[in-house]
Amino acid sequence: MKIFHLTKQFPPEEKYSMVDQIRRCSRSVCANLAEAWRKRRYKAAFIAKLSDSESEACETQVWVEFARRCEYLNDETCDELDAAYEQIMAQIVKMVIDVDKWLIKQR
8 A cells, every 4th residue: 555655646657657567566466465365275376376476576676666766766765665575575485485384274
């Protein structure tokens, strides 16, 4: 939601490029985590959706860096967002490493 609110301040010429992209990938992190959670019966599908979520988090970091270099976001905001996405990705990697802990066990 923070990215959504921050991008409201971006220039109008970025509406259909940077704004759409950064909003899409930041939302996709959560959406893919939700899909992963519902696929916990199937190890490969669970891991695949976690991987998709990790990729979208990384893409979000790239767009945040573009926003920094275009001077749409200040360094402090970008550093805060980058740290948050690093933490999200670290948690996703932990879930993949300990995947069996998260799976729904078949009876």
